[in-house]
Amino acid sequence: VRFWYLDTGLPTLSERASGFLLERLEPDELQRRFGESPRLFYAYNVVVAVLSVLFSEPRDGLFVATRAWTRSDVHPHAYLAVGSSVAMTLLILVAAIAMWRRRRQLERPDRLVGVLPRLS
Amino acid sequence: MANAVLAFSYAKDDIVTIAGVFYAIAAYAAVRRAVVYARSGGLSGRSWFPRRLLSLAAAWAVRSSGVHHVVNEHAFRTRNRLGGVATRVAPSRSMALGPTAAASDRHAAERRTGQSDAEPQSGARVEVAMVRRLIAGCASLAVGLPGVVLALGTAVMMLGAVNDSPPWWRVDPVNMSEAAALRDQATSWR
Numbered sequence: 001v002r003f004w005y006l007d008t009g010l011p012t013l014s015e016r017a018s019g020f021l022l023e024r025l026e027p028d029e030l031q032r033r034f035g036e037s038p039r040l041f042y043a044y045n046v047v048v049a050v051l052s053v054l055f056s057e058p059r060d061g062l063f064v065a066t067r068a069w070t071r072s073d074v075h076p077h078a079y080l081a082v083g084s085s086v087a088m089t090l091l092i093l094v095a096a097i098a099m100w101r102r103r104r105q106l107e108r109p110d111r112l113v114g115v116l117p118r119l120s
Numbered sequence: 121m122a123n124a125v126l127a128f129s130y131a132k133d134d135i136v137t138i139a140g141v142f143y144a145i146a147a148y149a150a151v152r153r154a155v156v157y158a159r160s161g162g163l164s165g166r167s168w169f170p171r172r173l174l175s176l177a178a179a180w181a182v183r184s185s186g187v188h189h190v191v192n193e194h195a196f197r198t199r200n201r202l203g204g205v206a207t208r209v210a211p212s213r214s215m216a217l218g219p220t221a222a223a224s225d226r227h228a229a230e231r232r233t234g235q236s237d238a239e240p241q242s243g244a245r246v247e248v249a250m251v252r253r254l255i256a257g258c259a260s261l262a263v264g265l266p267g268v269v270l271a272l273g274t275a276v277m278m279l280g281a282v283n284d285s286p287p288w289w290r291v292d293p294v295n296m297s298e299a300a301a302l303r304d305q306a307t308s309w310r
Contacts, residue, residue, distance in 0.1 A: 011130055018130050042128040049124030049131060053139040061131025077186065084179035088147050091176070095150035098157075 013038060019062025020044065022070070056085040151263055158259045170258030174265070181266035185273075199306035 013030040020041070025033065034041040048058050057065050065078040127135040151173070158169055299307040 013129075016130060038129075045131045046124045046128050049127065049136045050121065050139075052133055053136050053143055058131075060133055080179055080182060084176060084183060087176050088150075088180070091154065092143075092146045092150040095153045098153070 013041070018045075019048075019058060019060050022063055022067045024062055054085065054089045056081040155259045155263060170262045173259050174262035177263050178266040181270040184267075184270060196304075196306075200304070202306065 013027065013034060015027060017024055017026045018030060018041075019025070020030075020033075030041070045061060048061050052058060057063055065074060065082050068074045068078060121139075123135050123138060154169075154173070294302065294304065294307060296308060299305075
């Protein structure tokens with residue numbers, strides 16, 4: 001819908017601010033850093049989008065909890081979010097590995113685990 | 121993954137929200153498998169397992185509760201954005217905004233600048249079977265209890281909302297100055 005029907009496309013580097021590692025960059029700064037070769041920035045955005053689902057970090061491209069940790073100002077909710085996400089992702093990973101090792105007839109929940117990487 | 125690639129030019133959590141649904145499905149499958157494994161005796165003697173599950177389930181329950189806070193925050197922002205849209209659509213104080221809004225329009229515009237099955241055992245193995253059953257039962261309880269508590273709490277609070285005392289969406293009465301100071305543009309418009 002966005003690309004064909006509305007034909008709005010994606011915003012360029014000069015249209016909006018974005019998080020990058022530990023800082024938030026305004027359009028001018030994004031242009032200055034990645035204007036010449038934006039592929040690194042684009043790759044970063046794709047990777048952080050996946051990481052945000054698996055580990056709750058970063059948020060909007062910004063490693064909020066890490067930045068807070070470097071400033072010794074980590075909110076308890078950050079520990080909760082990152083800790084619970086890391087633990088659950090590890091559990092999913094262990095379950096997926098166990099499923100793969102046994103190679104037995106897959107049950108419905110096992111098939112659902114297999115669906116995750118394809119659809120998320 | 122597809123959403124992440126399609127939105128390669130900027131990072132925004134909302135874009136991969138749909139992936140959260142599949143993450144939840146995978147989490148359900150993984151936890152179910154862990155509980156089934158525990159019931160089959162795979163974790164016999166490991167009493168830490170139910171405790172870990174309880175901790176994990178409790179953490180996610182608390183996070184789920186936090187979702188309400190986020191929803192509340194988004195509702196606040198959306199209200200204000202809609203207020204701004206109304207301004208642009210009907211800048212000349214149309215009747216759609218009502219006479220009260222029309223009267224306060226000029227001032228608002230100025231402010232806008234801102235899871236037990238039994239396992240047959242006998243003799244000396246009965247105790248082992250009991251331990252397994254206990255761990256399995258605890259595991260199921262650990263997984264389900266926090267969510268049940270959260271659901272019950274939410275239900276009670278929603279009933280409170282029916283009686284005009286919603287805990288998360290409560291809108292305290294404010295005057296125009298307070299609304300302006302809180303950047304509550306929607307209240308200002310009303």
